[in-house]
Amino acid sequence: MTTKISESQERNWAVLIHLSALAGFIIPFGNILAPLIIWLLKKEGAPFIDDQGKEAVNFQISMTIYAIISAILIVIIIGFVLLIAIGLLEIIFIIIAAVNASNGVKYRYPLSIRFIK
Numbered sequence: 001m002t003t004k005i006s007e008s009q010e011r012n013w014a015v016l017i018h019l020s021a022l023a024g025f026i027i028p029f030g031n032i033l034a035p036l037i038i039w040l041l042k043k044e045g046a047p048f049i050d051d052q053g054k055e056a057v058n059f060q061i062s063m064t065i066y067a068i069i070s071a072i073l074i075v076i077i078i079g080f081v082l083l084i085a086i087g088l089l090e091i092i093f094i095i096i097a098a099v100n101a102s103n104g105v106k107y108r109y110p111l112s113i114r115f116i117k
Contacts, residue, residue: 011101011102015098017038020035036053039054052101055107058112063090066082
């Protein structure tokens with residue numbers, strides 16, 4: 001049974017989905033799991049949460065792939081620079097996405113591969 005939630009609650013949940021990705025800096029793969037769990041639990045009957053949840057999960061999967069590639073490239077030194085850049089970009093884009101979600105704006109992450117449509 002799904003109950004309709006208010007627009008402000010949808011925005012709050014969308015903000016939480018974006019910010020929950022920061023868990024990845026503490027828990028391995030928390031950047032994917034936290035937004036995924038919240039999105040799956042709250043997406044029914046909430047189109048804004050559904051949209052932003054997909055966006056957040058796609059971005060986090062993409063960033064994880066980029067981080068793995070960068071880790072492999074550590075062998076030729078450039079990986080260190082790429083890992084730092086990926087970490088900074090991830091934090092910056094998460095904050096931008098959360099601010100946009102709090103304003104009710106559908107945010108599209110740059111550099112994101114659309115795995116979930």
